[in-house]
Amino acid sequence: MLLTDLEAIAKREISSRKKVTIRCCMAAGCMSSQSGEVKAALEKAVEDAGLTSEIEVRGVGCMRLCCQGPLVAVDPQDEMYEKVAPHEAKSIVGALKGGKNKAHRGNPHQSFFEKQFSIVLANSGVIDPERIESYIAADGYQALHNALREMTSKEVLDAIQASGLRGRGGGGYPTGLKWTTVAKAAGDKKYVICNADEGDPGAFMDRSVLESDPHRVLEGMAIAAYAVGADQGFIYVRAEYPLAIERLQNAIREAKRFGLLGSGIFDSPFHFSIDLRIGAGAFVCGEETALMASIEGKRGTPRPRPPYPAESGLWGCPTLINNVETFANIAPIIQNGAAWFANIGTEKSKGTKVFALAGKITNTGLIEVPMGTPLRVIVEDMGGGAPDGNSVKAVQTGGPSGGCIPSEHLDTPVDYESLTHLGSIMGSGGMIVMDQDTNMVDVARFFMEFCMDESCGKCVPCRAGTVQMYHILDHIVEGKATKRDLAKLEELCDLVKNTSLCGLGMTAPNPVLSTLRFFRKEYEERLRPE
Amino acid sequence: MIRHPRTNHRKRVEDFLERADGDKRFKILETHIKRHQYRSDALIEVLHKAQELFGYLEDDLLLFVANRLKLPPSRVYGVATFYHFFTLKPKGRHSCVVCLGTACYVKGAAQVLSAVEKAAGIRAGETTPDENLSLVTARCIGACGLAPAVVYDGRVTARQTPESALEQVKGWIRHVAD
Numbered sequence: 001m002l003l004t005d006l007e008a009i010a011k012r013e014i015s016s017r018k019k020v021t022i023r024c025c026m027a028a029g030c031m032s033s034q035s036g037e038v039k040a041a042l043e044k045a046v047e048d049a050g051l052t053s054e055i056e057v058r059g060v061g062c063m064r065l066c067c068q069g070p071l072v073a074v075d076p077q078d079e080m081y082e083k084v085a086p087h088e089a090k091s092i093v094g095a096l097k098g099g100k101n102k103a104h105r106g107n108p109h110q111s112f113f114e115k116q117f118s119i120v121l122a123n124s125g126v127i128d129p130e131r132i133e134s135y136i137a138a139d140g141y142q143a144l145h146n147a148l149r150e151m152t153s154k155e156v157l158d159a160i161q162a163s164g165l166r167g168r169g170g171g172g173y174p175t176g177l178k179w180t181t182v183a184k185a186a187g188d189k190k191y192v193i194c195n196a197d198e199g200d201p202g203a204f205m206d207r208s209v210l211e212s213d214p215h216r217v218l219e220g221m222a223i224a225a226y227a228v229g230a231d232q233g234f235i236y237v238r239a240e241y242p243l244a245i246e247r248l249q250n251a252i253r254e255a256k257r258f259g260l261l262g263s264g265i266f267d268s269p270f271h272f273s274i275d276l277r278i279g280a281g282a283f284v285c286g287e288e289t290a291l292m293a294s295i296e297g298k299r300g301t302p303r304p305r306p307p308y309p310a311e312s313g314l315w316g317c318p319t320l321i322n323n324v325e326t327f328a329n330i331a332p333i334i335q336n337g338a339a340w341f342a343n344i345g346t347e348k349s350k351g352t353k354v355f356a357l358a359g360k361i362t363n364t365g366l367i368e369v370p371m372g373t374p375l376r377v378i379v380e381d382m383g384g385g386a387p388d389g390n391s392v393k394a395v396q397t398g399g400p401s402g403g404c405i406p407s408e409h410l411d412t413p414v415d416y417e418s419l420t421h422l423g424s425i426m427g428s429g430g431m432i433v434m435d436q437d438t439n440m441v442d443v444a445r446f447f448m449e450f451c452m453d454e455s456c457g458k459c460v461p462c463r464a465g466t467v468q469m470y471h472i473l474d475h476i477v478e479g480k481a482t483k484r485d486l487a488k489l490e491e492l493c494d495l496v497k498n499t500s501l502c503g504l505g506m507t508a509p510n511p512v513l514s515t516l517r518f519f520r521k522e523y524e525e526r527l528r529p530e
Numbered sequence: 531m532i533r534h535p536r537t538n539h540r541k542r543v544e545d546f547l548e549r550a551d552g553d554k555r556f557k558i559l560e561t562h563i564k565r566h567q568y569r570s571d572a573l574i575e576v577l578h579k580a581q582e583l584f585g586y587l588e589d590d591l592l593l594f595v596a597n598r599l600k601l602p603p604s605r606v607y608g609v610a611t612f613y614h615f616f617t618l619k620p621k622g623r624h625s626c627v628v629c630l631g632t633a634c635y636v637k638g639a640a641q642v643l644s645a646v647e648k649a650a651g652i653r654a655g656e657t658t659p660d661e662n663l664s665l666v667t668a669r670c671i672g673a674c675g676l677a678p679a680v681v682y683d684g685r686v687t688a689r690q691t692p693e694s695a696l697e698q699v700k701g702w703i704r705h706v707a708d
Contacts, residue, residue: 028672028673028686029673029675029676031686032673032676032679032685032686032687032688033676033688066674066675066676067675067676069675069676198672199669199670200670201630201631201632201633201635201669201670202631202632202633202670202674203670203672203674204670204672204673204674204675207672239578239615240668240669240670240671240672241672277574277575278574278575278578279613279615280574280577280578280613280614280615280616281613281614281615281669282612282613282614283669294574295571296571297569297570297571297572297573297574297575297609298573298605298609299608299609299612300612300613356674358632358633358674358675358677359632359633359636359637359674359677360636360637364633364674364675364677365675396632399632430632430674432632432633432636434636438636443636446632446635447632450669454669456612
């Protein structure tokens with residue numbers, strides 16, 4: 001594969017496009033609302049109307065407004081249809097020829113869409129994730145070419161460092177710094193791992209990226225491998241995401257067939273292959289050392305750090321491990337330059353962040369906004385606030401490691417520091433909205449039960465502490481606890497937070513601490529007198 | 531000195547294979563193991579395949595895997611019991627997976643679950659005595675836009691209520707009403 005070949009594929013793909021494109025969402029959310037049948041019905045309707053030469057029906061990735069799925073969009077007419085049923089396909093196609101449309105029209109210009117800023121999701125809902133040509137036509141693999149043929153690995157490292165990109169898995173560690181450490185580490189064999197074990201309940205950004213634009217992740221991993229000097233990559237993806245697994249397998253196969261993975265990529269000495277590893281349902285495997293143990297075929301238990309994976313990771317070799325969204329940001333940074341990326345966002349948090357908006361909110365789905373966007377804009381303008389005239393009480397970010405942000409702090413800009421300051425974390429991007437009917441102690445108990453179940457049992461504070469905290473929370477919800485129990489709970493929070501081995505235990509008390517901080521009254525109301 | 535009786539695992543695996551003589555699934559599993567070059571780090575992949583073929587992982591099957599990958603049975607058992615995805619007991623003919631992710635939870639998934647539990651007479655994680663229905667909970671199936679979501683026999687179904695869930699499973703739990 002050479003650049004000219006790549007350009008030829010893109011040209012062929014673009015010139016074969018038809019006058020009208022009907023895009024039909026084929027991501028997991030819409031698929032479970034029968035979008036597969038809708039797509040088949042649209043194809044049949046086009047054929048029946050004898051318009052196959054004019055209209056293309058394209059299965060695309062996530063179109064973001066998941067609650068209104070299955071979604072269908074028509075270009076260049078700029079039409080969008082919501083909750084499309086297979087029998088409405090005929091009228092959607094008919095409307096293109098002046099017929100009467102019976103399907104439910106959506107507004108593609110509402111603030112949910114208008115306020116988004118797409119980098120990671122730029123191709124999502126536009127390209128066909130199952131065809132590599134579709135990705136190449138959207139300038140895919142150009143960045144890999146630039147990196148391999150026009151940049152040294154040092155220049156790639158510098159670009160990532162200058163962009164200010166920080167890890168999107170939740171921790172916010174500077175990506176450039178991590179890459180440089182791995183590049184500097186001694187060793188002939190190095191690995192690149194993509195952490196796609198998206199375990200936080202309420203988060204589905206990574207799933208959507210993998211289902212909608214898998215090649216973007218592969219390209220990012222290949223660039224990373226070139227920069228750090230690795231030749232083998234692994235994607236560790238949850239078994240709960242069968243569609244993402246299928247699309248990744250297909251993408252890896254196609255990339256190999258096109259010579260974009262394997263040896264001698266773009267006629268350079270660089271070779272890189274990627275293997276898929278399927279998780280088996282253990283939340284703790286999102287923690288990097290546990291994830292690597294799992295790739296090695298062991299129980300997914302974390303180990304103390306240091307040594308960090310950058311020095312001693314998979315099978316003792318230096319290993320770079322990043323999240324799906326982090327890798328999805330790489331190609332655009334190489335393509336558009338570090339300065340372009342560094343211009344987006346806030347001083348310390350650059351670029352955009354994808355959030356999965358769910359819970360008691362009108363518009364559930366995926367959003368991508370520049371860092372620093374106030375929560376209020378996300379929840380009220382884009383999300384449309386709580387449905388049925390209810391009011392937003394709190395927003396939960398960061399899953400079981402995060403916290404609840406009360407409505408009076410909705411003007412907080414979303415960036416790593418501001419959220420940490422409020423006792424929550426950016427997390428991987430799950431954002432659950434709660435309304436006035438949500439009982440915050442119950443929410444804290446819910447997360448504690450989660451951590452209790454998912455604790456791997458290796459270290460005592462987490463294994464025993466989460467059980468004790470859960471019991472106290474349960475007693476509080478049931479109205480059986482006293483003031484002394486509450487004091488005990490706070491003491492335990494402090495202990496588990498400071499003495500656990502890995503992130504799971506260290507952050508397990510966060511939902512309790514943040515609800516105690518902002519909703520202490522709800523706890524105290526449930527206490528019984530001593 | 532106390533002498534522990536040595537369990538002859540190899541003998542047990544041979545007996546097991548003899549009993550299952552002609553079962554094509556072993557051949558498929560064997561091919562799969564071969565494709566991974568009998569590497570011990572492929573254990574999780576192999577267990578995935580074994581469960582896909584046999585439905586669940588019985589002790590003899592785990593011993594067979596241990597034998598082929600040259601791993602101590604304790605390691606195989608340890609991995610199989612660590613991950614939620616692997617099951618050591620037979621599953622029911624039908625499955626109902628209630629998502630208990632945060633989005634589903636705040637929208638009432640717990641009520642959906644307890645309605646099904648009550649109707650089927652089993653708790654989450656159990657299978658009805660007639661092996662017709664397995665009731666499972668998931669930690670988030672990533673369908674948060676459709677909350678609360680329930681997966682019936684592999685089919686994700688959106689916006690469930692206790693009533694709609696009972697409607698879906700009632701054909702599978704007839705014995706309770708009888």
